[in-house]
Amino acid sequence: MNPERMYDALDRITRVRGVRGAMVVSAEDGLVVGEAVMEGVRGNAVAALAASLAARLGRAAGAAEAGAQRFVHLQAEVGAMLLMPGADGLVIVAVTDQHVNVGLVRLEMQRMVEDIA
Template sequence: MSAFTPLLDSVNRVRGVRGSMIVAADDGLIVEADLMIGIAGPAVAALVASLFRRARRSVQAAELGAAAYLQVEADEGLLFAAAPPGLGDLLLVVVAESWVNVGLVRLEAARVAEALA
């Protein structure tokens, strides 16, 4: 149990969330994870971090500010990534069912991101 465990717990309590992780944004490696069985944690961490980095570059190029929140909707599920406002190296990554209450996840993610800063 690390300092991150309670943070992940709070996200995982939302119905429909299948797991969450703290990920190093630059190298896409897991720092701490709490996932349901069957989720390929390292793959999710690496792929979502990579997508987040690209999204961050694109909004920066457009001078729209520093991306702090990313949400990917797919046929069978949702992925979320949230970075602290100061854009430290850490990223919260969440995997959820497609029927999850997106608003609740966003709220919890924002709280965790703030705690990471």
């Protein structure tokens, strides 16, 4: 993966209004590979918990015979977390506030998956 392209893609995600941070996370380790997050977002905490969530939801999808995981949208009280599995065991994570255009963020995440593949 080209780091320059990765950071360009992260920047594109964070330019969407309402996005508080975006990161690329190693799915197996839960460690941050690259991040662009606002102050106040605990990148390492989000990365570790998001990777764990993605792994568990992936197993749930498998158990439900729903196929491979494509996109996860976790809506919380004042914000959301969006996850999209990428190539090479990576997960793209976006942390947003409650007024974000989820479709637009998803589109940028999808572009990033294609860019860094």
